[in-house]
Amino acid sequence: MNQQPPPNSFRQGPDARGRFGNFGGRFVAETLMPLILEVEAAYEASKTDQAFQDEWRRLLTHYVGRPSPLWFAERLTTHLRKDAAPGMGAKVYFKRDELNHTGAHKINAVLGQILLAKKMGKTRIIAETGAGQHGVATATACALMDLPCVVYMGATDVERQQPNVFRMKLLGAEVVPVTSGAATLKDAMNEGLRDWVANVRDTYYCIGTVAGPHPYPAMVRDFQSVIGIEAKAQMQEAEGRLPDVLVAAVGGGSNAMGLFYPFLDDADVAMVGVEAAGRGLDSGEHAAALSRGRPGVLHGNRTYLLQDGDGQITEAHSISAGLDYPGVGPEHSWLHELGRVTYSGVTDDEALAAFQLCSKLEGIIPALEPAHALAEVMKMAPKMPAEKIILMNLCGRGDKDIFTVAKHLGENI
Amino acid sequence: MSRIATKFAALKAQGRGALIPFLEAFDPDRETAMAILRGMPAAGADLIEIGVPFTDPMADGPTVQKAGQRGLKAGATMAGTLGMVRDFREGDAETPVILMGYFNPILSYGVARFCAEAAEAGVDGLIVVDVPPEEADEIAPDATANGLDLIRLIAPTTGEDRLPKVLSATTGFVYYVAITGVTGTRSASTDDLAAAIPRIRKYTDLPIAIGFGVRTPQQAGEASRIADGAVVASALIEGLVASLDAEGRATAATVPAVLDRVRELAEAVRKG
Numbered sequence: 294m295n296q297q298p299p300p301n302s303f304r305q306g307p308d309a310r311g312r313f314g315n316f317g318g319r320f321v322a323e324t325l326m327p328l329i330l331e332v333e334a335a336y337e338a339s340k341t342d343q344a345f346q347d348e349w350r351r352l353l354t355h356y357v358g359r360p361s362p363l364w365f366a367e368r369l370t371t372h373l374r375k376d377a378a379p380g381m382g383a384k385v386y387f388k389r390d391e392l393n394h395t396g397a398h399k400i401n402a403v404l405g406q407i408l409l410a411k412k413m414g415k416t417r418i419i420a421e422t423g424a425g426q427h428g429v430a431t432a433t434a435c436a437l438m439d440l441p442c443v444v445y446m447g448a449t450d451v452e453r454q455q456p457n458v459f460r461m462k463l464l465g466a467e468v469v470p471v472t473s474g475a476a477t478l479k480d481a482m483n484e485g486l487r488d489w490v491a492n493v494r495d496t497y498y499c500i501g502t503v504a505g506p507h508p509y510p511a512m513v514r515d516f517q518s519v520i521g522i523e524a525k526a527q528m529q530e531a532e533g534r535l536p537d538v539l540v541a542a543v544g545g546g547s548n549a550m551g552l553f554y555p556f557l558d559d560a561d562v563a564m565v566g567v568e569a570a571g572r573g574l575d576s577g578e579h580a581a582a583l584s585r586g587r588p589g590v591l592h593g594n595r596t597y598l599l600q601d602g603d604g605q606i607t608e609a610h611s612i613s614a615g616l617d618y619p620g621v622g623p624e625h626s627w628l629h630e631l632g633r634v635t636y637s638g639v640t641d642d643e644a645l646a647a648f649q650l651c652s653k654l655e656g657i658i659p660a661l662e663p664a665h666a667l668a669e670v671m672k673m674a675p676k677m678p679a680e681k682i683i684l685m686n687l688c689g690r691g692d693k694d695i696f697t698v699a700k701h702l703g704e705n706i
Numbered sequence: 707m708s709r710i711a712t713k714f715a716a717l718k719a720q721g722r723g724a725l726i727p728f729l730e731a732f733d734p735d736r737e738t739a740m741a742i743l744r745g746m747p748a749a750g751a752d753l754i755e756i757g758v759p760f761t762d763p764m765a766d767g768p769t770v771q772k773a774g775q776r777g778l779k780a781g782a783t784m785a786g787t788l789g790m791v792r793d794f795r796e797g798d799a800e801t802p803v804i805l806m807g808y809f810n811p812i813l814s815y816g817v818a819r820f821c822a823e824a825a826e827a828g829v830d831g832l833i834v835v836d837v838p839p840e841e842a843d844e845i846a847p848d849a850t851a852n853g854l855d856l857i858r859l860i861a862p863t864t865g866e867d868r869l870p871k872v873l874s875a876t877t878g879f880v881y882y883v884a885i886t887g888v889t890g891t892r893s894a895s896t897d898d899l900a901a902a903i904p905r906i907r908k909y910t911d912l913p914i915a916i917g918f919g920v921r922t923p924q925q926a927g928e929a930s931r932i933a934d935g936a937v938v939a940s941a942l943i944e945g946l947v948a949s950l951d952a953e954g955r956a957t958a959a960t961v962p963a964v965l966d967r968v969r970e971l972a973e974a975v976r977k978g
Contacts, residue, residue: 323864326838
């Protein structure tokens, strides 16, 4: 941990260089650099462009279905109190971003970015995807706005996320399987960047998480912050106060930043980011960049990365394709070093158990990504007094995962 | 004067541009890569660019990507790559050597330690693809302190407003990326190059080398005349790949396959 004093505000980043403390930045090849600066200028201008903001809000309300509900998970809360000591067992709320059109939080930032791309005069959209949720969201926005869309997806992920691959095709996108490396999200992002370098003049790269070169980490966070802003107001209405703890899954970390960011300066609100511990944090097969990685530079930013002693990037592992990434957004690295957010790990098996429990108790089939967050909630809640409140981001629905889960449970469907 | 400046000045006096062949360290194994490296000056290389293998080379096409993967599989490390340069320098004190790679392996090695050891091993310049001028302070102070040139990329997308900023941070020579794209994919037209180079010359007296898409002897000849040098990478690696056996191991044909191509390229560059 760094010994730097805490900042006056945790919401001041990034600086003019795109840094959150020592993390972030713009580590890209010169070919992309002018375009990165163009995206930054366009994004800055969009913040005060009322017509842009109005159109994004209109789409969020009438196309996505926002605000997403805040749900008191009463049966889950009761269940977790059963084995807790008397007076223990926190109340659990879900922020239900799985009810968004396309089934996850990704659409929030995608619509913002595609509107920006149109404003910049770009005529072609590319994206990378892991679980396929960001790819589906991008393909959806491109269908709506009549833009050609190419989605890069690791061949391994194409295999394990077939429903989403088909969805993207139905929506008119071209899905390009990427076979380099381990053929997962990292490799898809490499291929996306290579495409962008080659088609820089007409193409906009719609990044799905709070990573990549500046301004992407800040821009995607700002668009996703709609989650936390809504949740804050909804929690005031439901409980008359803020929650005690926020919990969210962290792969690249966009749903977590979206929930956390509006609360960062509320000192009484604790936050837990849940990384994928795969087969265990010490198994060597996980995706826990913050818990087990060290700072490095990949995909345009300095952040915590899974890497070997020579600075070669190592493969991540998670049952969840959306968390299967060896890096993490730079703002998370900063919040981790400052200690503002605590980062923990949940294994494949724990996530699978949470996935099933949530389905049976709440009638909500969560995606495997938020199932990691839920597994953490299941560990925390019984140890907290009953009057405490946990707010978890249920950032995606599990329809896409039923085949993966069935396979792990030994069922043929 | 640095080895790089000395070389370009000598070539200018001869009235020709430089041939800068590329090889990936440890591709397909250390011994073969070392034999190629040692043979390059006699085959006509004026400067040599050595690729430092990285798992995620974002600016490279499939040919260089796979070369890096073979290098890593053969045990390439930063220390191993520097060791190759050190061995090369035992027999060659004149040919400038430039390392081209990505920032993370350097960061992991320690920027100060890397720059000191690279200079000590006999490296003359660095091309760090993903460190643009905006991030220059990450490496420039240590590179400068150790007498290493920091060679920057200029791309077709680098506008007039940006050229002075990029060029002012460049030493040694300027590397003009001829296409918007990754290595080994397509080539720029002679007309495009003829228009691009004078645009850069307005802002710098440094030599300019053209890379990305320079494949044939004819293209190398043209590029070296339009600018001050031509970098050839993917075309050489393709020759190497064609010489490997079914298991991807070097054969007796591997070293000659690469050096023969270097000779053909050198001939075209020397035709004037």
